[in-house]
Amino acid sequence: MKKVIFVADLHIDIGETKRLQAFEKFLATEQAPIYIMGDLFNFWAGNAQGNLGYVRHFLRFLRRICAKKQIFFLAGNRDFLFVPFFAKRLKGNTIEDGYTLTLGKHRVVLYHGDALCTGDKSYLEMKKWLQSDLIYYISRFMPSNVCVKIGQKFRQTSQKAIRKKAQKDMGLNFQFILDILDDLNQDVMICGHTHKPQFKVLREEKDNDKELYVLPECKEQCISYLEWSDNQFTYKEKNYD
Numbered sequence: 001m002k003k004v005i006f007v008a009d010l011h012i013d014i015g016e017t018k019r020l021q022a023f024e025k026f027l028a029t030e031q032a033p034i035y036i037m038g039d040l041f042n043f044w045a046g047n048a049q050g051n052l053g054y055v056r057h058f059l060r061f062l063r064r065i066c067a068k069k070q071i072f073f074l075a076g077n078r079d080f081l082f083v084p085f086f087a088k089r090l091k092g093n094t095i096e097d098g099y100t101l102t103l104g105k106h107r108v109v110l111y112h113g114d115a116l117c118t119g120d121k122s123y124l125e126m127k128k129w130l131q132s133d134l135i136y137y138i139s140r141f142m143p144s145n146v147c148v149k150i151g152q153k154f155r156q157t158s159q160k161a162i163r164k165k166a167q168k169d170m171g172l173n174f175q176f177i178l179d180i181l182d183d184l185n186q187d188v189m190i191c192g193h194t195h196k197p198q199f200k201v202l203r204e205e206k207d208n209d210k211e212l213y214v215l216p217e218c219k220e221q222c223i224s225y226l227e228w229s230d231n232q233f234t235y236k237e238k239n240y241d
């Protein structure tokens with residue numbers, strides 16, 4: 001492998017077709033394997049959402065591109081219900097938090113990032129319930145208008161909750177990340193979710209330092225991502241406006 005791309009947090013919302021088109025162009029032109037690491041959609045409440053106009057074209061495109069290229073999808077906290085859709089309907093590759101890969105001298109672990117913000121106890125409790133087999137089952141049969149309503153409601157409540165929570169509770173737990181790297185015997189953690197691109201050496205070592213790369217969010221028609229090439233990681237962006 002010569003080049004690999006990591007991208008997350010596009011947060012596509014209803015009617016936001018411009019960023020979706022930008023991402024289409026990005027996926028079409030990049031030849032490297034692409035890891036979409038969660039929160040591609042601002043919410044995904046069920047299979048029927050795939051029938052809505054703003055995504056229908058994109059999903060058809062994604063299905064075609066998944067057959068030709070190496071595209072991987074890791075669930076975000078807002079679009080985890082998209083995983084079964086991506087696997088079954090689009091025949092794409094899905095991966096989970098804790099997925100590991102080796103890139104040259106780097107041994108890498110991927111997480112969306114919500115599970116690394118360990119201070120947010122109430123959210124992590126709710127996540128267990130939300131990401132249960134029952135919810136996955138129900139989401140297959142939910143009509144599209146209900147999907148949209150649930151998505152909007154869910155967003156309002158989570159935004160209110162975020163405003164209430166102290167900022168320090170919301171952040172990444174660096175010690176927890178180090179423990180994961182040690183447990184899995186890897187040296188680089190890549191995650192998204194917090195929307196602030198960040199590179200951090202978590203612990204210096206003789207051979208490979210333990211490092212963290214946080215992915216930027218994608219805004220407007222700009223696709224911001226992390227690229228691995230020439231045996232190193234670089235933050236890049238491509239503008240499509």
Ligand SMILES: [Mn+2]
Nearest residue numbers: 039076077193
């Ligand atoms: Mn997220």
